[in-house]
Amino acid sequence: MTESTEPITELPDSLTRLHDDPVDAATTLRERAGDTDVAEQVGCLFAALSNPQRLQLLWALRDGECCVCELQTALDAPQSTVASHLRCLTDAGLVSTRKDGKWSYYRPADPAVFELVDDALAIADVEATE
Amino acid sequence: MTESTEPITELPDSLTRLHDDPVDAATTLRERAGDTDVAEQVGCLFAALSNPQRLQLLWALRDGECCVCELQTALDAPQSTVASHLRCLTDAGLVSTRKDGKWSYYRPADPAVFELVDDALAIADVEATE
DNA sequence: CAGTCATATTGTATACTTTCGATATGGTCG
DNA sequence: CGACCATATCGAAAGTATACAATATGACTG
Known part of the structure; x- marks a missing residue:
């Protein structure tokens, strides 16, 4: 029950012209929009x-774990850049790490993320760049 | 064939210590990482x-189209804020518009986006905020 | 055709993100 | 323990996104 108690601000005039019971309509609309905190979490992902x-x-990690220097090579990007992106992915819970001596190996935390990415690929309607 | 021709920059020293044939390893890694343009398109989505x-x-639109003033109510946000978010969603191809007199009605362009969002919800492991 | 209405656009202040060199950390090896 | 290595973190500059008041647009109404 984090959401939908009372109208916080004034309702738009236009809404009162569109609905007989604008307050009721507002409640329904806000219920549909869902919880702000949930939206924020999903947004972070x-x-x-x-x-x-x-x-x-992530794509580089799809076929198995890699150490940072390999990922650095995969992206052809400076070490610190790769490291901060890996930090970001770690914070989002998308990859996890294993240390082996001075090497750090990264891998996908949850393979489900690839379904997500594949669906996105389909929706983005990407033309195979061949 | 937009990708993977030659190593552009120097390979990291560490890679040469990790692989017998670092140039070959680099090629494989870059293939796995996939095409930059595709990554960019998916990233935009x-x-x-x-x-x-x-x-x-999007959640507000899930059960049927809404006009801007309804969405404004759903988010309890100023009109211009809502309008620019709608512009963004439109540009990304996620919603489409229909005009009826002075009202603009928005709806999801492709219901597949909700699968995406639902999967994300599952991955983000959101606790039902009740 | 003047007024009003719903929405879109613009302008701008502010906040967040990204990049990457420099530097810190913590491991390994001689 | 001293040099070196792989990675992480810091910090500053540049880039991008967000919010929202003000204003423009284009439609309906008298």
């Missing part, structure tokens, strides 16, 4: 996936 | 979904 280099990191 | 208010707009 999508934000982690909204960067092309981070997507490429 | 995720970016459109990375904002909590835009997610709430």
Whole structure:
């Protein structure tokens, strides 16, 4: 019950012209829009996936774990850049780490993320760049 | 064939210590990481979904089209804020518009986006806020 | 055709993100 | 323990996104 108690601000005039019972309509609409906190959490996940280099990191990890220097090679990007993207993915819970001596190996935390990315690929209607 | 021709920059030293044939390893890694342009397109889609208010707009539209003043009510946000989020969703191809006199009605362009969002909800492991 | 209405656009202040060199950390090896 | 290595973190500059008041647009109404 984090949501939908009372109208916080004034309802738009236009709404009162569109609905007989605007207060009731507002309640329904706000219920449909769902909880702000949930939206924020989901938004964070999508934000982690909204960067092309981070997507490429995930793709690189799809077939098995890699250490940072391999990912650095995969993206052809500076070490610190790769490290911060990996931090971001870790914070979002999308990858996990294993240390082996001075090497750090990364892998996808939950393979389900690839379904998400594949669906996105389909929706984005990407033409195979061949 | 937009990708993977030659190593552009120097390979990291560490890679040469990890692989017998670092150039070959680099090629494989870059193939796995996939195409930059594709990553960018998918990234744009995720970016459109990375904002909590835009997610709430989509949720509000899930059960049927709404006009702007209804969405404004659903989010309890100023008109111009809602309008720019709607623009963003439209640009990303996620919603489409129909005009009826001075009212504009918005609806999801492709219901597949809700699968995406639902999967994200599952991955984000959101606790039902009750 | 003047007024009003719903929505779109613009302008801008502010906040967040990204990039990457420099530097810190913590491991390994001689 | 001293040099070196792989990675992480910091910090500043540049870029991008967000919010929202003000204003423009284009439609309906008298």
